[in-house]
Amino acid sequence: MPTSSDSDLVARIVASTGLSPAEAARVVEDVVAFHAEPVEEYVRRRHAQLKTYGRKNPEIFARIAEELADRVVAAPALSERQLRRIVYG
Incomplete structure (x- = not known):
């Protein structure tokens, strides 16, 4: 579940790239998961x-x-x- 800051980031990615909100959300989730790796x-x-x-x-x-x-x-x-x-x- 995205946080408020994740939602803001998704909206920024949508605005700057033309990705759909679902695609942008997936990108954010992938990046967060990458950096959360122990x-x-x-x-x-x-x-x-x-x-x-x-x-x-x-x-x-x-x-x-x-x-x-x-x-x-x-x-x-x-x-x-x-x-x-x-x-x-």
């Missing part, structure tokens, strides 16, 4: 994605640490060891 899930997902493309762990963990710093809701700073523990337990 840090541990994000790290595991990105690690798997980057491994698929042949990246090595030192490069992967450095990249994930940079990405986490740039997220809208900043994740805590995690060391390479902490990132490894999320991925490997």
